[in-house]
Amino acid sequence: MEAIASRKRINPPSGRKPKRSRREARGASVVINYGWPDLQGAANEVGNSLHTPWIAVEADISTVDGPAELVKAAVDKFGKIDIIVNNAAQATLAKVEDTTVNLWDTTMNTNVRGAFLVTQAALTYLPPKSEGGGGRIINITSEVATSPEILQTAYATSKGAIATLTRCLAKDLPPTYGCTVNAVSPGIVKTPQFLGELQKMCNAFLTQIFDARTPVDGWIGLPEDVAFAVSFLAEERASWINGASIDVSGGMFFD
Template sequence: MSATQEGSLAGKVAIVSGSNAGIGAAIIAELNSRGAYTVINYPFPHFRDEAEKLISSLKAPAIAVEADLSTVSGPQKLVDATVAKWGKIDILVNSAGLAVNKPFEEQTLDDWDLVVNLNGRGTFLLTQAALKHLTKGGSRIVNIVSISSRGPPPGQTIYAGSKGMVDSFTRCWAKELPPKYGCTVNAVSPGPTKTAGFADAGEEQMKILQPTIDQTPAGARMGEPSEIAYAVAFLCEERARWVNGEHMVVCGGLFVD
């Protein structure tokens, strides 16, 4: 990290949903390394140790909050815990999400509820709950979308649709929210990224995706979570204050809009 980045977010309060592991954890580490007070969110009690281990690796203050964002009450719980601790929110990163990878004919209403309630409704409710606590004039909302929102592979009907919803949220909020709340609203769309969650997609899904990964212009590999986190952190910096409504695709050029 350069000297100009170190401490550049000092004293900023950042919520990153779904951040006990994977891309969310990498975003926590990046923002915290720049001085942000970070809120690690995990959904269930058995992830607490993972969240606490992440806290132990950080330098700036951090807390861990159990809140299941797929429920109606979880988003408010996360915001309430943050405000009780620090009294404000400067950065909100909507990172919590999951995927179901199945042929379209096999996808069910249970799959729909599982994916859409977290990826879509969770983002909707968490952002609503955070709005009145945003620091006016310098706050940031960053939605983690996905390359699948605009270039989905087979088997991701519900997941791609839910991320398309968040893609559209970003476009709408970037026009509607800054005049009221003094924030910016942007999206970061990762391509295939080396996380445990991606590995859980299964061998069959990887067989489908591997030829695509091999064609990535910047390198025949998956992305690293830290590379996604760096893009998010850029959007949270003071000097990114004129970047609003941007959809930053971080995938090595695999998808070019």
């Protein structure tokens, strides 16, 4: 999923233990993207957990037109864009000899081209630099960009490209648009997609390996851990952080 947000002056919900999805929205109006009709329920579930205005938009980020459709829907609803989170990803596991052109292209189009096109389409709707700027572009890369495992050639290559794209945009965009561009690099995160692949690769065996390699208790992170890093970079006070990548892996991976 991609996410686009427009800041509003809304205080976060009170309570000792609010759901993190609510807390990490931090008062922003949120546009949640889903790529296919069967994901609408999941997108609505996320939206319904927020205490802030939101919409869910179906747009296939792997296509040429999908990114612009998403941006248009966001602007039509909220009028502007303050924060872009490029999170759409195609996770693929395949031997090099089994990686078809279609698999390679789908991975690159979703993970790399999609992020570029969403960003490109949204630039003119970011807060103008002449008015102080303050836009935030946050790309989700992965620790596999620098520490790949077997069967990850296409996926790791795409995430390496996102890491480089982040650094390039961090040089090119701020002088003109007054924004910042950063990345969050998750390690192993407990998502349905990952757990499905993990089951194929022998859950118990890998659990032992990963647990031994993670300094922080608990070998697997939660989506909320990644969301916290994203929301930190999206803060207005994070204006001096640009071109950075935050590792979110419990110390299993770092440069």
